[in-house]
Amino acid sequence: MKTIASKTIAFNGKFFGAAPTGVHRVAEQLVAATDALIAGQAGNDVDYAVVVRDSVEVPPYRNISCVRENPWVRRIHRIAWEQCYFPLARRKDFILNLCNLGPLLHRDSATMIHDAQVYSAPESYSLGFRLWYKFLFFFIGKRHKIIFTVSEFSKRELIRYGVASADKIVVVYNGCDHVLQVQPDEGQLAALSLKPRRYVLALANTQKHKNIGVLFKAFAGAELNGVELVLFGGATQADFENLGHVVPPNVRFAGRITDPELVGLMANAGALAFPSLTEGFGLPPLEAMALGCPVIAAPFGALPEVCGEAALYADPFSPDAWRLNILTALDDEATRQSLISAGRRQAGGFTWKRAARNLFETVKAVTR
Template identity: 80%
Template structure:
């Protein structure tokens, strides 16, 4: 009986959007397997390098390495020890990278932004990812990705051929299970529906600069821009951005705090120039928050007709679209209703079904 071994290297690492997707997809896969375990012809296990807390899966066993192995460097563990120790298994990697020595593998490559947006990453990061992508795309049996746009990009940059790439869309229904914490509204003195939420991210392709310019205009002087995430006012100013007085920095927020901010926001602004999927807009839609996005990357695929789109190079276009989403009752109602319907099309259960069915077909 073949074992499907999840690469659990990401457990215990600093949280990222990619890690969040992996955790949600594994939880949904576990729930799916628990419901049909008797019919499965494979065992499922997650192998973790560190002694860290792992969700209490029902159908997926957790394999923790010995103290000696835990001291091994994470790259050496992933590229040498892990594939050797699981050489008889099918390895499933959900966080972009995986062992090059193990051909009987599937790897989820979320985007090709080290190629399409190189200025957003350090030279060392770009070279490492490009090196691994080249061999992963050629050697691994399956390449999963999260959107048709990302599939096209992976083919375009020669990472893998289209016939071995399978799209598994992210889900967004996890936000509906989180109780909102509205304490950030009080801490930042925010009025419900009179602030716009966006990422505090200085990567060039995230394009937050266009929002800073938009909020410098008189039309938005009574609306606040709330940026959540790790980047600070000083980080933006060091890059030459002028930060208007009506911009608030929420810092890193917990999941309940983010849900609280999204639930009461006038809109979520997402001006990214390229995006492999774009989960925050769907999360906002699921919570009844209108979305204004750039018509680039996978955002039109993900948001469909449920968002307003604005030219990512025009602060004036963003002012106009945001004011329409916030102040026009008819537009706002339409966006909220359409957003909930659109978000309902993306569930983790659907994602887990597709992932397991493809892995099973390859190993059948």
């Protein structure tokens, strides 16, 4: 039997210890699923390691070792660590970067670029952020052996903007089954005075492409007076109002909440509203579907690809369309049950085991 040449595949663990984001969640789940997948792989003399800075906490993996750099490395800025120290320290390894960026000096690498929104939605990012990401994307796309992305839509966008050629880009869909392992905490319902099925969840995110303003306009209508809009995430009411949004009185801000609290909110919500003008994937709609929460989404970006026929779609520029679809999801029992059943089936096709297998097999092919 042909075996893989001795090599270490090193996960770039820069995301451990950083503020939680959707991209970091994907990276954590992929590493954990890969750890489970490589158990008992006969004839495989490849070592797997996640490389982190000395002080951060890492889950106790069974088959992936944790390499902690020397304590003095803490003093190095995270960009210098990723671009200079990390590739030099692991120069003999194949480096796998899962959070958009990776070291330019290390050609024997693969990087997951989740979307091309610094090109397609530039108004959502600062000038410095856009320039830095475009600079790195240009060289990563040319120098690294594989570019992973999370949807066919994102692949087309990366090709369109010249980040990488089609033959180098491999699509690895996210999973969503992690939410089924979380014990729900329903404390937020009492804290926010919410009635099950009489509130709609959405992201508290001020980025322009997230398009939360259309929901404020929808919930300002008299038809939704008895329904609450619950926003979860870091943005506050003041953040939205400072950008000129008028926040109606039936909007609640949950703030940053734990995974159990989010699962508790999703499992009891009337619907999840996701009006984004573009998305590289769109994980919250699938998480909601897995938990039996109907989804209303904009037909833009990767959302139709990911949600399929299991969601209601609304014009992202029409508050009336959102009001109508929200009332349908909440009050039309036949439609609601159809959405719940279709959503569970749709979500069932997106597992971290499948994602890890696609990642694992692709990397294995280039490290023989």
